[in-house]
Amino acid sequence: MTIFKQLLSDDMVSTKTLLHEAIPVTGTIVSGTYGDFRLEENVQNFTHGMFQSVYDYPFLSSSANHIFDVTFGITDSTVTGSQLYSSITSQQAKKRNIYNQMAQVLMGYDKDGNIQRFDEDGDLAAGGAKINDAIFLSFSRLLVKDEIKKGSFALTLGVSGTYGTTSHNELALIKDAGAETSYRVNSPAGEYGILYIANGSQGTTVIGDYNHTTNKKACGLIYYQAGVAVLTSSVFTTDYLSASVDWSNEALSKDADTISAHLTGSEISSGADFLRHRINNVQFNNTIELNSSVYFCRVKHNEFNYSSNPTYLTGSQIRVKEVSTDLPISYITSIGLYSADNQLLAVGKFSEPIRKDSNIELTFRLRVDY
Numbered sequence: 144m145t146i147f148k149q150l151l152s153d154d155m156v157s158t159k160t161l162l163h164e165a166i167p168v169t170g171t172i173v174s175g176t177y178g179d180f181r182l183e184e185n186v187q188n189f190t191h192g193m194f195q196s197v198y199d200y201p202f203l204s205s206s207a208n209h210i211f212d213v214t215f216g217i218t219d220s221t222v223t224g225s226q227l228y229s230s231i232t233s234q235q236a237k238k239r240n241i242y243n244q245m246a247q248v249l250m251g252y253d254k255d256g257n258i259q260r261f262d263e264d265g266d267l268a269a270g271g272a273k274i275n276d277a278i279f280l281s282f283s284r285l286l287v288k289d290e291i292k293k294g295s296f297a298l299t300l301g302v303s304g305t306y307g308t309t310s311h312n313e314l315a316l317i318k319d320a321g322a323e324t325s326y327r328v329n330s331p332a333g334e335y336g337i338l339y340i341a342n343g344s345q346g347t348t349v350i351g352d353y354n355h356t357t358n359k360k361a362c363g364l365i366y367y368q369a370g371v372a373v374l375t376s377s378v379f380t381t382d383y384l385s386a387s388v389d390w391s392n393e394a395l396s397k398d399a400d401t402i403s404a405h406l407t408g409s410e411i412s413s414g415a416d417f418l419r420h421r422i423n424n425v426q427f428n429n430t431i432e433l434n435s436s437v438y439f440c441r442v443k444h445n446e447f448n449y450s451s452n453p454t455y456l457t458g459s460q461i462r463v464k465e466v467s468t469d470l471p472i473s474y475i476t477s478i479g480l481y482s483a484d485n486q487l488l489a490v491g492k493f494s495e496p497i498r499k500d501s502n503i504e505l506t507f508r509l510r511v512d513y
Contacts, residue, residue: 146451147481150438160433163295166286168210168425170299172199186419188412193237194281195415209283211425213415215376215406216242218260218275227276227376230407237411245279245373249366251331261373263361265327265337274363276376276406278418280425287370292428293336294323296365298372299423314423315340317378319365326367333368337361340378376402433512440478440507448473448501472500478509 172185184201194214200207217227217238231238243258250259259267261274280298282291298317322336339359363374379402405414449455450473474496480489491509499505 147485148440148446150440154439154441156437156439158435158437160435162431162433163292163428164288164431165428166426168286170301170423172210173197173419173422173425183416186416192234192410192412193241194279195412195419197419208285210286211283212279212281213418214241214279214281215411215414216245216277216279217406218242227403227407230403232408233410238406241279241411242277245277245371249330249332249335249364249369249371249373261364263337263375265329265335265364267329274373274375277363278374278376278378280372280374282370282372284370286429288429289432290333290367290430291365291370292430293326293334293367294319294321295426295428296322296336296338296372297427298338298425300378301421301423315378317362317374320359322365330366332366332371335364335366338363338365338372338374376406435513436511438480438509438511440509442475442499442505442507444501444504447475447499450474470500470502472498475499475505478507480509480511 174183184203185198185207187196187198187202189196194212196202196212197210198207199210215238217231219239246260247258250261253259253267261277263272263274296319300315300317317338317340319336320339326334326336328334338361340362341359362378363372365372405417409417448471455473476493476496478491479487480491482488489509489511491507497505
């Protein structure tokens with residue numbers, strides 16, 4: 144009687160399926176839809192003051208889901224090209240440490256053991272422009288799943304009007320345009336793409352035409368597996384937009400602050416407030432990688448016609464045989480996968496018993512997802 148049957152290489156095949164889910168994060172959630180607008184009960188600040196967390200409901204609620212974190216980082220004054228570090232009057236050490244922490248995780252180290260700075264085009268060997276003063280958006284694993292789908296990330300920022308207004312006359316669209324076929328793999332955190340902002344005229348709608356390769360400018364990086372977006376702070380300057388952004392204070396006064404003033408003179412939580420109120424929309428598709436192993440369990444005509452179950456026999460006679468000359472019959476109710484040392488690893492159950500005798504050959508397809 145056959146009890147175990149070894150699976151051969153022809154009996155096994157592995158497949159991979161990518162499942163995608165659209166994730167929209169509207170500006171009303173980011174700016175604090177729930178509770179009083181000024182209290183922003185879905186926004187959590189911490190005593191350490193190093194980042195700010197955003198939830199979809201008041202963060203003290205058991206129903207709250209973490210969406211993303213916001214923080215800022217600046218390179219120190221010893222780095223060539225760093226312009227803001229020497230002007231920092233608030234949380235200088237923390238802003239430097241945040242930049243270094245994010246850079247060493249996402250960019251790694253060079254051959255001399257130095258932390259590599261964020262590179263605008265991802266071409267580390269060629270040098271090029273660096274992102275010295277950065278805005279970090281770290282999305283929760285709940286939304287990102289295994290990774291962000293390449294080419295699906297879009298961030299719309301309000302670049303006109305004052306802080307706290309419900310709408311902005313002019314919007315800037317930031318996308319990882321073309322990342323489906325053009326992305327970087329030289330990061331210890333996995334694959335990443337270049338974020339572009341349209342370098343064209345502004346209007347009452349989103350700026351730019353991403354079908355035209357010359358009408359965009361690199362403004363950051365998006366790390367797909369890590370779920371982190373890195374924006375250069377210069378995205379709010381005239382280098383990227385046709386006019387400076389009016390970063391007004393919380394009292395909505397007419398005195399406009401610049402992005403540089405917020406990075407240097409404000410705490411991280413305060414800068415995060417100003418940034419959030421300019422996020423009109425964030426959207427991307429996440430990715431779930433579903434790996435499957437398919438086993439074809441083939442049962443020949445002379446196999447598994449008997450059962451090892453003690454109840455299969457009564458008085459040394461097969462229960463399911465009415466006449467002694469009848470063919471032996473078994474009923475298959477489940478299939479077990481065993482290791483090489485006969486340890487049970489997985490079991491597949493049938494909805495009803497499957498008849499098996501010497502006149503029948505069967506092939507069962509057993510799929511294991513992980």
